[in-house]
Amino acid sequence: MLKPLGDRVLVKVRNEEEKVGGIVLAGNAKEKPTSGEVIAVGPGAIDHHGNRMPIDVKVGETVWYDKYSGTSIKYNDDEYLVIRAGDLLAVED
Amino acid sequence: MLKPLGDRVLVKVRNEEEKVGGIVLAGNAKEKPTSGEVIAVGPGAIDHHGNRMPIDVKVGETVWYDKYSGTSIKYNDDEYLVIRAGDLLAVED
Amino acid sequence: MLKPLGDRVLVKVRNEEEKVGGIVLAGNAKEKPTSGEVIAVGPGAIDHHGNRMPIDVKVGETVWYDKYSGTSIKYNDDEYLVIRAGDLLAVED
Amino acid sequence: MLKPLGDRVLVKVRNEEEKVGGIVLAGNAKEKPTSGEVIAVGPGAIDHHGNRMPIDVKVGETVWYDKYSGTSIKYNDDEYLVIRAGDLLAVED
Amino acid sequence: MLKPLGDRVLVKVRNEEEKVGGIVLAGNAKEKPTSGEVIAVGPGAIDHHGNRMPIDVKVGETVWYDKYSGTSIKYNDDEYLVIRAGDLLAVED
Amino acid sequence: MLKPLGDRVLVKVRNEEEKVGGIVLAGNAKEKPTSGEVIAVGPGAIDHHGNRMPIDVKVGETVWYDKYSGTSIKYNDDEYLVIRAGDLLAVED
Amino acid sequence: MLKPLGDRVLVKVRNEEEKVGGIVLAGNAKEKPTSGEVIAVGPGAIDHHGNRMPIDVKVGETVWYDKYSGTSIKYNDDEYLVIRAGDLLAVED
Numbered sequence: 001m002l003k004p005l006g007d008r009v010l011v012k013v014r015n016e017e018e019k020v021g022g023i024v025l026a027g028n029a030k031e032k033p034t035s036g037e038v039i040a041v042g043p044g045a046i047d048h049h050g051n052r053m054p055i056d057v058k059v060g061e062t063v064w065y066d067k068y069s070g071t072s073i074k075y076n077d078d079e080y081l082v083i084r085a086g087d088l089l090a091v092e093d
Numbered sequence: 094m095l096k097p098l099g100d101r102v103l104v105k106v107r108n109e110e111e112k113v114g115g116i117v118l119a120g121n122a123k124e125k126p127t128s129g130e131v132i133a134v135g136p137g138a139i140d141h142h143g144n145r146m147p148i149d150v151k152v153g154e155t156v157w158y159d160k161y162s163g164t165s166i167k168y169n170d171d172e173y174l175v176i177r178a179g180d181l182l183a184v185e186d
Numbered sequence: 187m188l189k190p191l192g193d194r195v196l197v198k199v200r201n202e203e204e205k206v207g208g209i210v211l212a213g214n215a216k217e218k219p220t221s222g223e224v225i226a227v228g229p230g231a232i233d234h235h236g237n238r239m240p241i242d243v244k245v246g247e248t249v250w251y252d253k254y255s256g257t258s259i260k261y262n263d264d265e266y267l268v269i270r271a272g273d274l275l276a277v278e279d
Numbered sequence: 280m281l282k283p284l285g286d287r288v289l290v291k292v293r294n295e296e297e298k299v300g301g302i303v304l305a306g307n308a309k310e311k312p313t314s315g316e317v318i319a320v321g322p323g324a325i326d327h328h329g330n331r332m333p334i335d336v337k338v339g340e341t342v343w344y345d346k347y348s349g350t351s352i353k354y355n356d357d358e359y360l361v362i363r364a365g366d367l368l369a370v371e372d
Numbered sequence: 373m374l375k376p377l378g379d380r381v382l383v384k385v386r387n388e389e390e391k392v393g394g395i396v397l398a399g400n401a402k403e404k405p406t407s408g409e410v411i412a413v414g415p416g417a418i419d420h421h422g423n424r425m426p427i428d429v430k431v432g433e434t435v436w437y438d439k440y441s442g443t444s445i446k447y448n449d450d451e452y453l454v455i456r457a458g459d460l461l462a463v464e465d
Numbered sequence: 466m467l468k469p470l471g472d473r474v475l476v477k478v479r480n481e482e483e484k485v486g487g488i489v490l491a492g493n494a495k496e497k498p499t500s501g502e503v504i505a506v507g508p509g510a511i512d513h514h515g516n517r518m519p520i521d522v523k524v525g526e527t528v529w530y531d532k533y534s535g536t537s538i539k540y541n542d543d544e545y546l547v548i549r550a551g552d553l554l555a556v557e558d
Numbered sequence: 559m560l561k562p563l564g565d566r567v568l569v570k571v572r573n574e575e576e577k578v579g580g581i582v583l584a585g586n587a588k589e590k591p592t593s594g595e596v597i598a599v600g601p602g603a604i605d606h607h608g609n610r611m612p613i614d615v616k617v618g619e620t621v622w623y624d625k626y627s628g629t630s631i632k633y634n635d636d637e638y639l640v641i642r643a644g645d646l647l648a649v650e651d
Contacts, residue, residue, distance in 0.1 A: 002343065002369040005335055010369065033166050033175075043335060048141050048327050056098050056136060064095065064175075066164050071345050071368060073312050082312075082343075082368045089164060089175040090095040090103065126259050126268075141234050149191050149229060157188065157268075159257050182257060182268040183188040183196065219445050219454075234420050242377055242415060250374065250454075252443050275443060275454045276374040276382065281529065281555040284521055289555065322521060327513050350531050350554060352498050361498075361529075361554040405631050405640075420606050428563055428601060436560065436640075438629050461629060461640040462560040462568065467622065467648040470614055475648065508614060513606050536624050536647060538591050547591075547622075547647040 002075055004082055007045035009057060011036035011070070011081040033089055035064045036081060044085075055085040062092040095168050097175055100138035102150060104129040104163070104174040126182055128157045129174060137178075148178040155185040188261050190268055193231035195243060197222035197256070197267040219275055221250045222267060230271075241271040248278040281354050283361055286324035288336060290315035290349070290360040312368055314343045315360060323364075334364040341371040374447050376454055379417035381429060383408035383442070383453040405461060407436045408453060416457075427457040434464040467540050469547055472510035474522060476501035476535070476546040498554055500529045501546060509550075520550040527557040560633050562640055565603035567615060569594035569628070569639040591647055593622045594639060602643075613643040620650040 004010045013036045038061050044052035057063055070083030097103045106129045131154050137145035150156055163176030190196045199222045224247050230238035243249055256269030283289045292315045317340050323331035336342055349362030376382045385408045410433050416424040429435055442455030469475045478501045503526050509517035522528055535548030562568045571594045596619050602610035615621055628641030 001372045003372050004369045005342075005367050006365060008368060033164055046326075046332055047139075047143065049143075050326065050328075050330060050332070051143060053139055053143070063098075064166055064168075071312055073343055073368065075343075086099060088098050089101060089166065090097045093094045093096050126257055140232075140236065142236075144236060146232055146236070156191075157259060157261075179192060181191050182194060182259065183190045186187045186189050219443055233418075233422065235422075237422060239418055239422070249377075250445060250447075272378060274377050275380060275445065276376045279373045279375050280558045282558050283555045284528075284553050285551060287554060325512075325518055329512065329514075329516060329518070350498055352529055352554065354529075405629055419604075419608065421608075423608060425604055425608070435563075436631055436633075458564060460563050461566060461631065462562045465559045465561050466651045468651050469648045470621075470646050471644060473647060511605075511611055515605065515607075515609060515611070536591055538622055538647065540622075 002040065002073065002080065002082075004040055004042040006042050007053065007055065007085045008042040008082050009038055009055065009063070009085050009088065010040040011063060011065075011083055012039050013079055013081055014062070033064050034067050035062055035092075037062055039080065042085075057085065057088060057091050063088045064090045064092075095133065095166065095173065095175075097133055097135040099135050100146065100148060100178045101135045101175050102131055102148065102156070102178050102181065103133040104156060104158075104176055105132050106172055106174055107155070126157050127160050128155055128185075130155055132173065135178070150178065150181060150184050156181045157183045157185075188226065188259065188266065188268075190226055190228040192228050193239065193241060193271045194228040194268050195224055195241065195249070195271050195274065196226040197249060197251075197269055198225050199265055199267055200248070219250050220253050221248055221278070223248055225266065228271070243271065243274060243277050249274045250276045250278075281319065281352065281359065281361075283319055283321040285321050286332065286334065286364045287321040287361050288317055288334065288342070288364050288367065289319040290342060290344075290362060291318050292358055292360055293341070312343050313346050314341055314371075316341055318359065321364070336364065336367060336370050342367045343369045343371075374412065374445065374452065374454075376412055376414040378414050379425065379427065379457045380414040380454050381410055381427065381435070381457050381460065382412040383435060383437075383455055384411050385451055385453055386434070405436050406439050407434055407464075409434055411452065414457070429457065429460060429463050435460045436462045436464075467505065467538065467545065467547075469505055469507040471507050472518065472520065472550045473507040473547050474503055474520065474528070474550050474553065475505040476528060476530075476548055477504050478544055478546055479527070498529050499532050500527055500557075502527055504545065507550070522550065522553060522556050528553045529555045529557075560598065560631065560638065560640075562598055562600040564600050565611065565613065565643045566600045566640050567596055567613065567621070567643050567646065568598040569621060569623075569641055570597050571637055571639055572620070591622050592625050593620055593650075595620055597638065600643070615643065615646060615649050621646045622648045622650075 038057050038059050041055050047053050069087040070081040073080045131150050134148050140146050158181050162180040163174040166173045227241050233239050255273040256267040259266045317336050317338050320334050326332050344367050348366040349360040352359045410431050413427050419425050437460050441459040442453045445452045503522050503524050506520050512518050530553050534552040535546040538545045596617050599613050605611050623646050627645040628639045631638045
């Protein structure tokens with residue numbers, strides 16, 4: 001399985017929305033965040049004192065993110081998103 | 094419910110002003126900040142010493158922000174804004 | 187009343203100069219700073235040690251700033267400017 | 280043999296995908312990460328206290344990265360990629 | 373009188389050179405620094421430990437700066453320049 | 466002889482590849498790193514504690530770098546490259 | 559005489575090469591560094607602990623720099639260059 005590195009999180013995308021090409025829209029007018037399930041969590045980035053910084057989401061949680069965040073990875077025919085934890089907007093309670 | 098992550102705040106938008114497309118206007122000539130009610134507050138960003146940095150607004154307060162700040166999220170048919178606490182301009186007393 | 191957040195200051199604009207559209211002019215050739223009265227001062231930004239950094243202006247003082255700095259807020263039919271303290275150029279003695 | 284410097288990793292590229300010219304596509308719409316085998320690992324970057332920062336991958340592991348990351352090097356007729364460890368997205372378990 | 377804020381210095385411009393519009397010329401080919409007299413010095417910026425950082429020029433000294441640095445202020449019919457101390461190039465002995 | 470300053474290294478370029486004008490190509494599609502011999506090593510940059518940061522290459526070693534890195538210097542009719550140590554990609558064993 | 563401020567160095571330009579307009583050429587293809595004699599050295603920049611950072615060149619030394627670095631100053635009919643010490647590439651032994 002894929003293990004995300006650093007402060008990254010591996011997400012199984014839930015809803016595949018309509019793509020609007022590769023164009024980044026300015027402002028918050030048109031960007032529709034999507035959500036997905038956390039599959040794996042990286043070890044965390046290393047701070048200036050050599051300590052790992054915690055990541056605030058756990059495996060199994062549903063997270064929301066802007067649809068232009070992260071990088072898509074196709075692995076064993078499944079579509080995942082590798083996204084920095086700091087780019088996650090919210091988590092469902 | 095949605096819990097904002099890091100230094101983010103979840104806001105229920107109060108007044109939906111006229112959109113002027115997705116174009117960011119330069120300067121402060123035309124940008125009209127909007128306001129909303131704080132619904133949830135994130136745990137805060139982590140500083141260089143591993144401590145959480147406080148967020149200066151509380152649930153229930155009315156906050157003002159530039160209308161191009163933050164990211165809109167539609168959740169259970171309601172429109173929210175996820176915005177970094179540092180992008181909030183002012184809070185009503 | 188509005189309370190500015192972080193290192194921001196709420197200013198009541200004094201002189202409303204002629205607008206030259208929303209275009210930022212390069213260099214210092216045409217930018218005419220304006221001045222206003224400080225109405226409220228934020229708690230200050232938090233430094234890397236978790237302490238509030240002081241803000242060098244007080245309520246009632248007249249401050250000068252570049253006319254493209256800050257964000258305009260209309261609140262109770264009055265026009266204010268929310269501006270970061272670090273963007274204030276000078277204060278009248 | 281080539282020894283990567285600093286926080287860099289030397290990777291033997293596994294799958295050579297179709298090139299889409301030298302144009303960087305915006306967003307995650309079209310970018311297909313690739314994978315490769317770690318051949319050598321640099322000593323790590325030096326942090327603000329003069330210590331080496333660890334690199335989270337080891338020789339022999341399969342790593343995934345965005346196809347526009349890193350720099351290609353042709354050495355002894357073999358194609359390698361020199362990439363910063365922080366640009367690696369994930370490692371296979 | 374105007375008191376500059378932070379790491380800023382108030383300068384009375386000495387020689388008003390011919391303007392070449394508001395266009396910033398690239399490189400050092402055409403930029404002619406100008407000089408002026410220091411009228412007032414700000415309290416200094418605050419460093420990461422909460423201390424004021426010293427400013428290396430004093431009232432009455434003649435300083436040199438790139439003509440595109442700083443912001444012009446008209447105050448009581450006099451033209452001043454508010455400029456960050458770090459943008460001053462040299463001081464006359 | 467020339468002594469590089471700070472974190473810079475003086476390199477005698479080995480192979481002069483075909484130039485493709487002064488245009489920086491995006492991505493790693495076309496950039497062909499070159500190699501050269503280290504002629505001299507700077508004293509190292511100074512970190513936040515006032516200490517010199519070590520440079521990981523030595524005189525006589527063969528280093529590889531992206532062909533758009535560094536600055537060419539003609540000195541006594543020889544062509545050298547002055548390049549920051551952090552821009553060196555790899556060193557030959 | 560002119561005293562450079564901060565981490566700046568005052569250089570008497572040695573060879574005035576042909577100008578190619580004010581256009582910055584990309585890459586290292588066409589940029590020809592020039593050299594000059596150090597006339598004066600600033601006190602050094604102040605680091606995060608309030609200490610002056612040393613400057614690695616001395617008055618009388620010949621330094622090399624990229625011809626687009628620094629700012630030209632005409633002072634008493636002589637042409638000088640004020641350049642940050644960190645932009646100096648090398649010093650002649």
